[in-house]
Amino acid sequence: MGKNLLFEIGLEEVPAHIVVPSMNQLKEKTAAFLKENVLNYDQIEAYSTPRRLAVYVTNVDERQADQEEIAKGPAKKIALDAEGNWSKAAQGFVRGQGLTTDDIFFQEIKGVEYVHVKKQTVGKDAFEVLTGLKDVITSLTFPVTMHWGKYDTEYIRPIHWIVALFGDEVIPFEFLDVQTGRTSRGHRFLGHEVTFTTADDYLEKLAEVYVIADSKRREEMIVDQIQHLATKNDWSMSLDANLLEEVNNLLEYPTAFVGNYDEKYLTVPEEVLVTSMKEHQRYFDVRDANGQLLPHFISVRNGDSNHIENVIKGNEKVLVARLEDAEFFYQEDKKLTIADCVDKLKQVTFHKKIGSLYEKMQRVGAIAQIIGRTVGLTAEELADLTRASQIYKFDLVTNMVGEFPELQGIMGEKYALLQGEKATVAKAIKEHYMPVSSEGELPESNIGTVLAIADKLDSVLTFFSVGMVPSGSNDPYALRRQTYGIVRMIADKNWFFPFLSLQTEIAAEINQNENYGIQLAVEHEAISDFIKARLKQYFATKAMRHDVIEAVIEADQQDLSQIFHAATILKNHLKDPEFKVSIEALTRVIHLAEKATGENTVIDETLFENDAERALYEAAAAVEADFLENTMGDNYQALVNLRPLIEAYFDQTMVMVDDQNVRNNRLNQLKQISRMALMIASLDHLVTK
Incomplete structure (x- = not known):
């Protein structure tokens, strides 16, 4: 049986939009650390509030497993001299592995024998390995950072405490001037310091000091409280997911409440009211069953319900001041003319x-x-x-x-x-x-x-x-x-x-x-090139294969809509039984057509020397006649249908003959097909193996 691990980084308030990405990053990097150090575990859970990032890992091995590793050295002919003695290269290799030449054995790789040794690595105690969690702290990256005190190290916010417990033991290490321990901090105003006896105490002990560390649980509480208020007042609530996530990451203990404002402000466009509430105050707007805005709002306090009346009054006062401004701006703007505003843009x-x-x-x-x-x-x-x-x-x-x-x-x-x-x-x-x-x-x-x-x-x-x-x-x-x-x-x-x-x-x-x-x-x-890069970005969101993306973007095609069609067509035909052989035939045409020189691309039928040339010419001419009017899908299928004729052509026709006129005529014939194929996609980019 292993032990459970608790690792918490205590910080000053982190900006709301950075909390969840940072929590996920800590989880991923802790998991990577455990894997790299060969410490197995059952499950890893991540927790966060604006003041903490934490992971809780269950059943972590108490010791690394012993490992046997086979190390490869120099080739046998280098490892042994002419007399059959070990060379300096062989001796240096085993010395670097902490072994002797007695441990050498030979193993063949691709017909060549190489020196090999078996290297035994004794597993370390997990308690010792876990002090390396300090490196996990420094490995986290953030979009913005700051430094504090006398330290050069930059981080998202100053670190004030670190909890690192393996079972009931503190994992000892220090980051800057913060020593690991078993003590965390509760809610900034309602709580106090809290000490964990074991890693398993985390969520329960924090809840006692008004911290809900599980962000999913915190969000559930917010939603339940808002829905309760909505049901009680017969309101319709549609919770904005981004606002909900932001509010959730601004607090540690949620309590939802209702505030009100004067109905007179409803004469202002609702987009203005909603923006004032949502973007500036982080309030949820309230509507009736028909979706009409009502003069109320719901907000969430970081704390309990004590003295909630004062909190409501304070929030109402702040919102009304904003709504007063909005109403004034709206009335003033109605006095402006569009022409006057456009004229002002000459100075902007x-x-x-x-x-x-x-x-x-x-x-x-x-x-x-x-x-x-x-x-x-x-x-x-x-x-x-x-x-x-x-x-x-x-x-x-x-x-x-x-x-x-x-x-x-x-x-x-x-x-x-x-x-x-x-x-x-x-x-x-x-x-x-x-x-x-x-x-x-x-x-x-x-x-x-x-x-x-x-x-x-x-x-x-x-x-x-x-x-x-x-x-x-x-x-x-x-x-x-x-x-x-x-x-x-x-x-x-x-x-x-x-x-x-x-x-x-x-x-x-x-x-x-x-x-x-x-x-x-x-x-x-x-x-x-800039446009092509954005096309690649777009196709990547459509789960397009990389070679298909390259093929359509490198096509001789100006029309972006045709590029979109070509990508869809190729994607849909990748698994066709005839796809591989058809693309290979057309690719051969494209590669040979590149050898065509000169401006004259006229095909002279009198120079044909076999039936295969004429059959391919007539079929390709028929495709070309309708090419510009046909859909991309029809054109793709028409070119694919040429495959048997192309194969017969190459079976019976040598393109690069000595006679220059015949050679150029044949290259022009292939160029006719190549030109059409390249308008769909640069098919030679497709991987058909």
Whole structure:
């Protein structure tokens, strides 16, 4: 039987969003430490609060098992000299293993004999090995760190105590000036220090001092308490998962309570009220059975229910002050005109190297029209797109967005509707920010999607043009996320999107008018590579095989939507019985076609010398005739169907003959097929073994 291990790092309050990742990291690195040190265990549980990260491991071996390891040395011919004596190489090898030449035996590897020895390693006592948990502390990484006191070591927050128990014994080690022990700390205001007799006391003893260390249990308590209040008052609650996790990681002992505010504030758009409650105060909004916002909120206190009335009054006072500001800003903003706001954007800098937000809007308007025509928007949609692009950033200079930046776009839609703009235009203003995160919600409307693509594409093109290209992890303007958003939107809409030709057309339009504020670079390669990297990121989320991703991205294909189709087609056909032989036949065609030289690609039928040449030519010509009109799937199948003819062709035809005219004719014939295949994918990247 083994013993149970408790390891707790006590800290000053860690930011809520870092608590769970840090807890998981401690669990993973403790498990890795035990595995590396050959200490078996049954189960490992992780616990956390803002002031502690902990793991509890059951039935850990009390001693490492003895191990036998076979070490390989030099080859026999090096280990023995001409007289059959041990060489210095052999003697040095065994000495390094703590053994003698008497321990050597030979073992053959790939026809060559090598020196080997059996090395016995006696297992250490687990108590001794576990002092290495100090290294686990230092191995944790954090997005932000600080140092304190006289120490150079940086950590997420200062460490105040460390509990390290193996059964009922303290594992002795020191980190900075903190010595391990069996004493932890309870709730900052309700608790006191608590001492564990054994590792098994952890959760129970902490609960006695108002600390619920199990974050899952703490979350269950919060949900149960909120649902109880909702049921009691006949309210409908939809708990935001991110807010719930944040609240859970801000406290150690939860007590939910209800606060109220005046109904008059319900005249303010509910997005403003919810943002004031959620983003600024960490409150849950309350609704009736029909989903209508009610003048109440639920919050969770870090403590018990004593003097909860004072807590409620304090929270209500803070919220009302925010709502007063919000109501004032809303009334003031209603006095503004969209035209005045747009004019103010001339004085707002987008980036000092690029120009103003007003100039960006002018560029985006032009880019949006180019994209809109390309993807097939109707005349009415293009007209609405024109209006949306003329005003879509206007809310950035309103009072409300100045106070609540997270409401940009949302207030733009509200204010646009108040001033009589079409609903389609107003919706596009809101949607142009989407997706706001890598996997965030995509815009619904065509107008909003084109505006979102145009706005993000302008950012990418302009930043690249002034040499501000993301490198390594450095991407201050989120160009990777914005480009990934473009890729996702095009995939979602399945739009024709020939990126390179669009980029050329956009640069030509922008560069001819100085009112756009910048000259765009016309060199495509860097931006093309940037787009390809985001395509790889997108396909990776779709569980695409690496070779399929490489094949479709390296295709001779401009249209991004066709690249998406090609990836899906290849993925769906990977397990076809004929897939391997068909791809191998087409790959052979592609490789030989690369030898074709010169501009003349005409195929001269009079130079054919066998029936296989003519049969392949006629079949390939039939495929080519419908290639541009057919779907990607039909074209793939048509090329696969050429496989028997390709095999017959190679059986009967020597391509690289001495006669230059015949050779070039045959290469041109293969190039005809290769050209079509490469429009689907660079098939030679596919792994068919």
